[in-house]
Amino acid sequence: MPRSDDAVIKVRDLAVDFAGRHVLKGVNLDLKRGEILGFVGASGAGKSVLTRTIIGLLPMQAGTIEVLGVELSKASAAERQAVDRRWGVLFQQGALFSSLTSGKNVEFPIREYLRLSPKLTTEIAISKLEMVGLKPDVYRNFPSELSGGMIKRVALARALALDPEILFLDEPTSGLDPISAAEFDHLLLTLQETLGISVFMVTHDLDSLHRTCDRIAVLSEGKIVEAGNMEVMLASQHPWLKEYFHGERAHTDFQVAIKGRRVTEKRA
Amino acid sequence: MTAASLLSVQVNSGGLDLAASGSWTAEHARALEPQIEHASRVDPSVRRIVVDVTQVERLDTYGAWLIERTLRVWSSRGVEAELVGLSGRYNNLFKKVRAGQQKLTPEKHKRTGIVATLESVGRTMTAVGSDLFTIFQIAGALLVAFLSIVAHPRRFRFTSLINHLERVCWNAVPIIILITFLIGAIIAQQGIFHFRTFGADIYVVDMVGVLVLRELGVLIVCIMIAGRSGSAYTAELGSMKMREEIDALRTMGFDPVEVLVLPRILALIIAVPVLAFIGAMAALYGGGLVSWLYGGIDPKIFLSRLHESITIKTFAVGMIKAPFMALIIGLVACMEGLQVKGSAESLGAKTTDSVVKSIFLVIVIDGLFAVFFAAIGV
Numbered sequence: 121m122p123r124s125d126d127a128v129i130k131v132r133d134l135a136v137d138f139a140g141r142h143v144l145k146g147v148n149l150d151l152k153r154g155e156i157l158g159f160v161g162a163s164g165a166g167k168s169v170l171t172r173t174i175i176g177l178l179p180m181q182a183g184t185i186e187v188l189g190v191e192l193s194k195a196s197a198a199e200r201q202a203v204d205r206r207w208g209v210l211f212q213q214g215a216l217f218s219s220l221t222s223g224k225n226v227e228f229p230i231r232e233y234l235r236l237s238p239k240l241t242t243e244i245a246i247s248k249l250e251m252v253g254l255k256p257d258v259y260r261n262f263p264s265e266l267s268g269g270m271i272k273r274v275a276l277a278r279a280l281a282l283d284p285e286i287l288f289l290d291e292p293t294s295g296l297d298p299i300s301a302a303e304f305d306h307l308l309l310t311l312q313e314t315l316g317i318s319v320f321m322v323t324h325d326l327d328s329l330h331r332t333c334d335r336i337a338v339l340s341e342g343k344i345v346e347a348g349n350m351e352v353m354l355a356s357q358h359p360w361l362k363e364y365f366h367g368e369r370a371h372t373d374f375q376v377a378i379k380g381r382r383v384t385e386k387r388a
Numbered sequence: 389m390t391a392a393s394l395l396s397v398q399v400n401s402g403g404l405d406l407a408a409s410g411s412w413t414a415e416h417a418r419a420l421e422p423q424i425e426h427a428s429r430v431d432p433s434v435r436r437i438v439v440d441v442t443q444v445e446r447l448d449t450y451g452a453w454l455i456e457r458t459l460r461v462w463s464s465r466g467v468e469a470e471l472v473g474l475s476g477r478y479n480n481l482f483k484k485v486r487a488g489q490q491k492l493t494p495e496k497h498k499r500t501g502i503v504a505t506l507e508s509v510g511r512t513m514t515a516v517g518s519d520l521f522t523i524f525q526i527a528g529a530l531l532v533a534f535l536s537i538v539a540h541p542r543r544f545r546f547t548s549l550i551n552h553l554e555r556v557c558w559n560a561v562p563i564i565i566l567i568t569f570l571i572g573a574i575i576a577q578q579g580i581f582h583f584r585t586f587g588a589d590i591y592v593v594d595m596v597g598v599l600v601l602r603e604l605g606v607l608i609v610c611i612m613i614a615g616r617s618g619s620a621y622t623a624e625l626g627s628m629k630m631r632e633e634i635d636a637l638r639t640m641g642f643d644p645v646e647v648l649v650l651p652r653i654l655a656l657i658i659a660v661p662v663l664a665f666i667g668a669m670a671a672l673y674g675g676g677l678v679s680w681l682y683g684g685i686d687p688k689i690f691l692s693r694l695h696e697s698i699t700i701k702t703f704a705v706g707m708i709k710a711p712f713m714a715l716i717i718g719l720v721a722c723m724e725g726l727q728v729k730g731s732a733e734s735l736g737a738k739t740t741d742s743v744v745k746s747i748f749l750v751i752v753i754d755g756l757f758a759v760f761f762a763a764i765g766v
Binding site for chain 1: 417418421448449453457480483485490491729730733
């Protein structure tokens with residue numbers, strides 16, 4: 121996959137107030153084309169606030185956000201909608217429409233935006249469901265009939281419905297068992313390779329960070345304190361990062377594994 | 389890029405050459421679909437088909453699927469179908485799309501016509517039966533919870549009861565007074581208007597008194613409460629069910645009926661008689677006011693006439709129905725709430741059911757009471 125250095129998302133000096141306090145105070149962040157960016161930070165550090173601000177669910181107080189060359193705060197409604205079509209969002213709980221079947225959930229954006237024949241719409245939806253590793257019959261199940269992991273997959277299929285260029289993932293592996301989480305990571309890498317999408321992933325899963333991410337950005341006290349690959353993270357002297365990557369939960373075989381082997385392993 | 393230049397079709401000696409070019413992506417999928425379907429029908433006698441994608445600049449799942457679908461259509465007719473010129477970067481994408489089976493088990497056959505109607509009637513009847521069963525079930529659970537509270541009064545959630553009383557009783561007073569006042573006024577106005585032709589306007593007082601105290605006061609209040617508080621109960625319990633809060637209570641060793649249902653229904657049983665009394669008074673006041681201003685019946689005459697026409701029995705007959713109706717509203721509301729399934733739609737459906745069923749049952753109970761009181765001669 122040829123990888124150019126242009127950024128699909130550029131966040132500059134972003135400040136956001138939420139629930140009466142300054143959550144983000146001058147965030148600068150780039151998401152480069154074709155990369156998987158892991159986004160970490162302590163619970164309550166404002167990861168979700170940043171994600172929700174970029175996708176336009178929260179208002180910002182200062183700064184600029186540029187997505188695919190469009191500055192969102194200055195974009196007209198039509199430009200804004202054009203951008204909405206080019207990204208997909210996977211919410212933490214899936215956020216599937218509970219009154220629609222899985223298939224209709226995936227078809228929803230296709231139906232609204234592309235106006236294809238019903239036959240092709242259904243075929244594309246089934247194709248997307250199969251792409252994320254589900255059986256075609258899941259098409260007829262309602263979200264309440266699915267397990268947590270399946271809901272996440274259906275939600276991913278819906279996020280991928282329009283073949284987006286950018287994918288936002290909010291803790292995609294939380295609530296999944298380690299095997300499902302590993303499958304998810306694998307799926308993400310395959311999708312990155314087949315579709316060439318750029319991924320912005322909020323996660324707490326160290327294994328997932330290790331397996332999938334090209335770059336990691338760390339949010340602490342309202343700012344990005346560190347950004348770079350895993351080696352940069354491990355070498356960082358920031359106290360929270362030291363605790364995060366060298367603490368009790370960062371098991372030793374994982375630390376051994378990341379030294380030098382990561383790049384080869386990832387593409388294998 | 390115009391859609392027309394995306395696909396060119398050539399027929400040559402028993403073979404079909406399809407040459408794709410440009411962007412085979414989601415935004416062109418609408419134009420591509422008829423073109424490629426047309427190409428599949430152009431000449432059914434061909435023995436061999438080649439799809440050339442060398443000139444394709446951009447490809448996504450939509451384009452890949454359209455090409456794959458064409459190949460599958462031809463292969464299923466026994467024609468040799470071949471894809472050439474796929475660039476390396478789209479190899480994986482194609483493999484991923486090709487891996488899809490697209491096999492959906494056929495949907496269960498749906499009945500139509502008279503059989504479907506009969507089936508739906510049958511299903512409704514069994515649903516009524518199972519509703520009846522559930523309502524007895526929850527009434528039983530409520531009784532058990534009530535008895536265990538009587539045995540251990542300390543376990544009773546008094547704060548919860550007060551909280552619900554505030555919401556279903558105190559906060560409902562203004563709207564109940566307004567509605568019943570208007571109902572009383574309207575009955576009096578209509579009565580005077582029609583009775584006047586017989587010179588019997590004074591009997592309006594009897595009519596307002598008996599109607600309001602015996603029937604309408606409590607009925608109007610119950611319908612209001614079913615819409616106002618019954619629906620709220622169903623929605624609360626339903627969303628708690630959806631978010632597994634009720635399961636959480638159960639695992640901690642609490643009985644959801646005791647913790648959630650009992651205080652709510654007790655609050656209703658206290659609230660409805662109180663509101664029915666307030667409502668009856670407001671309706672009498674409204675009736676009296678209209679009789680005076682519109683019918684020229686002096687308040688003193690109204691009161692003395694009222695004194696003659698109604699007895700404490702009339703009042704008691706109305707009030708005695710109130711707690712039973714409250715119990716029915718509460719039971720239906722909680723039963724529907726606890727039956728909510730995972731979806732937002734089911735919460736809405738159950739809330740509607742709750743209001744419709746409790747109003748229906750309130751009227752049925754009112755009818756049963758009327759028969760009962762007639763039988764004992766009150």
